[in-house]
Amino acid sequence: MDRLPAPALPDWLDTMVPFDRYVVDIGEHRFHVMEIGEGRPVLCVHGNPTWGFLYRKVAAALTGDPVRVIMPDLIGLVFSDHPRDPDVHTLENHTEWLGRLVDLLGLTEVTLVVQDWGGAIGAGVFAKRPERLAGLVALNTVLSEPKPGFKPTWFHRFSRMPVISGFSFRLVGFPQVWLAMAQGDKSSISGDVSRAYRYPLRS
Numbered sequence: 072m073d074r075l076p077a078p079a080l081p082d083w084l085d086t087m088v089p090f091d092r093y094v095v096d097i098g099e100h101r102f103h104v105m106e107i108g109e110g111r112p113v114l115c116v117h118g119n120p121t122w123g124f125l126y127r128k129v130a131a132a133l134t135g136d137p138v139r140v141i142m143p144d145l146i147g148l149v150f151s152d153h154p155r156d157p158d159v160h161t162l163e164n165h166t167e168w169l170g171r172l173v174d175l176l177g178l179t180e181v182t183l184v185v186q187d188w189g190g191a192i193g194a195g196v197f198a199k200r201p202e203r204l205a206g207l208v209a210l211n212t213v214l215s216e217p218k219p220g221f222k223p224t225w226f227h228r229f230s231r232m233p234v235i236s237g238f239s240f241r242l243v244g245f246p247q248v249w250l251a252m253a254q255g256d257k258s259s260i261s262g263d264v265s266r267a268y269r270y271p272l273r274s
Contacts, residue, residue, distance in 0.1 A: 072177075101152045108139045112138070116186070116193040122150070125142075143172060162192065183207050
């Protein structure tokens with residue numbers, strides 16, 4: 072598997088993610104991946120609307136342990152490919168895409184760390200590869216697909232409106248500018264941290 076070069080970051084952001092960064096071509100799309108360390112893999116899967124940056128403190132806390140922390144950006148978000156058709160963003164497709172990444176990276180004995188939509192996606196990947204899963208850490212998430220009759224939230228319906236959602240996400244910075252309101256410690260997303268969550272949506 073070839074590791075392709077990752078897009079350059081501005082200095083202020085580059086210092087916040089002092090990890091190896093690269094791109095993996097899975098055939099249909101490309102994943103942006105950050106990782107650090109050597110040893111048993113810890114695969115950290117974020118949700119929407121964040122990116123691998125979410126796990127920077129987890130990675131820092133594990134520095135020195137015999138683990139390899141891997142933080143991909145899900146397809147459609149941040150520095151991974153952005154399919155334009157909203158209909159391709161299904162749980163089935165995201166599970167397939169992340170599964171291909173896991174296969175290409177040759178990950179075994181994985182400790183899976185998941186948050187938000189990363190839970191259902193990550194669980195789907197390893198439901199098909201149970202022999203590769205060594206442990207699971209679930210953070211504010213679900214581990215199964217939606218039940219029949221599931222109705223998307225207003226946020227998910229809004230995010231599928233091509234013109235207005237594009238304007239809100241790229242120009243206004245929604246919902247990143249409101250992330251701090253959902254935190255127990257509202258000061259945890261401020262300054263350059265808040266800027267880092269907004270940066271990938273600048274265009």
